[in-house]
Amino acid sequence: MAQNHDIPPALLGGFEPLSRRSLLRLTAVSGLALTTGCARMFGRRDAPEALTYVNMTEDEVRVVTRFTRAVLPTARHGLPDCIDEIPTIKNIDIMVGKMAPTQRELLALGLWVYEYRPMASFKFSRFSKLNDEKAHAYVVAMQEGAFFERGLTTTLKALVTLNYWRDSRTWQALDYWGPVTERWGVRRLGNAPLPMA
């Protein structure tokens, strides 16, 4: 029995009057809307946030973001996301803005090394272009590497993890209670009395 492929006229009601030009216009507008929507869903949502990083360069932000994802796979552990929910990168950016010039220069050099060091071992790929799995493998390898690689990795880890775990939204997962003085109603004692002459 032959299938009936005819589309019921009722479903074509809205399209029938379209001219070829109108159809093209609709396609273009729909495509733009769809692209924008997808971009918001799959990452471009971060773009306005990224623009607010005032102390790190775009290249540095890319390296730090890749590093953060590699060290803190929060999604797999039911933790608040390390970038979209907890402003880890933003916190780092603020710290970078207050660094002494020497420290700032060292950080820039360290991030540059981290970005280009994998060229030798990961088929000419930069660190920020590696996928999660390879980026994690790279971080672990650096931790086991020469003394300066260990030092650099530990320093970056401390910077990233400090700026994630300092956020109180991460503490519930650790069963850590956080500040208690106010919650416990602890009274402030004020200044100690002046010693007797």
Next chain:
Amino acid sequence: MRPINMRREGVNVTQAKDVARDPSLGRQFSIQTDVVIVGSGAGGAVMAYELAKAGRKVLVLESGRYWPSAEFTENLGDTLTKVYRDQAAQANTTTDVLFLEGNCVGGSTVIGACVMQRPGDEVFQKWSDELGLKGLGPRELDKYFEQVEGWLHVHTNEAHEVNTTAHKVIQGCERMGFSWRPVQRNVKNCALTGHCLAGCPSDRKMSALVTHLPWAAAYGARIFSDTEVSRVLMRGGRATGVEAVIRDPDTGTVVSNVRVDAQVVVLAAGAIHTPLILQRSQAPDRGGNIGRNMAVQPFTQVLATFKEDLYGFQGALVGVEVDEFLKSDGFTFYSALAEPEQLMATGEQEAGDEHINFMKSFKRMAGLNAFAIDKGEGQVIWEGDHLNGRKVIKWSPSREDFERITRATSIAARIFFSAGAERVWLPTFQKMHADSVFDLDEKLARVDYGINGIYSYRMNSFTPHGTCRMGLDPYESVVSADGEVHGVSGLYVADASIFPTPVSSTPQWTVQVLSRYVADRILARAPSHFLS
């Protein structure tokens, strides 16, 4: 008789914003005073109180910000970035050793762990007998130690101040046959929150912020925050004052330049910054000792994970010390586990899933911290001119330090395994842990001294000292037996810089005692220093 008015809470501090708001001061102004004290920590605060009480006009200049205790959040991450110097990233040239200190009114007394330890009499006997510093004999300093003890509520931890972390240490020590004892702390009715390193919001820690500084202010001392002293002014072998810059602590922009004319200048900016000020000031230094001989008391933390939940971050931060090895090996252990953020500065925390699992075991963790004595071979140097130069801190572990830390790590791990630990995390830059005492030695053997011990063990320093050491010989020391800089009349030092030799005890109590001692020496020589 002078009326004494003391605030119930907080301290009257002139901040950068106050200077900016005062049109009479402008971009440049000068102040005249009897004594200017640089730094408001353990040494500076005691000095300010003693001299103000004696009727001197005292001005205290603090480079850090004023944080009233009511503004402490008990969030260590926030505190590290706001209250600690250089956002807790002040480091040596190879950036593998952090030098943690408070950068605020009250200095490191505000963010310290409250541990008060009096060095053994043999230390002061050596200073007195071998170095000829007769005023520093144990009997001579007794009255000062007792006074600080009483005023700052120094007491031995009671049972309720020994938390679960400390109990694990006690359990391990008992099984190993090691000597331990509750530590002495300067806390009044401790609230047992465990947040000492983030400042005490309920004023129970007897920091300078709630003791000597408000007491000094009650006697008329004035305190400026946000004020960085660039150099000491000297004329004809005599100190005449200081030059300083007042900066907005949020933006770093210069609010005002200030010149202080004073008859006596006391530097109490700590063992790192006091020698830097002297170097910037081109103070006489016949033996090239300013900034040298720095002992750092390298500190490492061994963490252990237990099967059961401990919540070892609750309670008094430091409960007990293991004093078994103090005389034989030169290190002391203190039990302590602070906030989760602290873990980032003490060891290797893995990456990826392993890092998350490491963090999730936080409630089952305990910490044991080894403070070791070192030889005092570090150095701080100011490079460049006095306004635009930079500080350089040089210290790396010697082979001997490295071996000592290896032994301390091994002992701490054994204490925890004896207490039933499932895993011990070793404080190295490598990814390293031991799951039983049997693989401990093999793991530790893999820690390589390498080049000058760089990036071997994860070490920090809370307690540098000795960079302007006291002594009789100007070629061997920086300050005289009175605490006065050799060759500059009226320029004194009253902080951990003046320790004549390295010590293994936590230094706060000794700093306060030495500051009181120097204050007495200044007052004894008042006719030669003060016009009035």
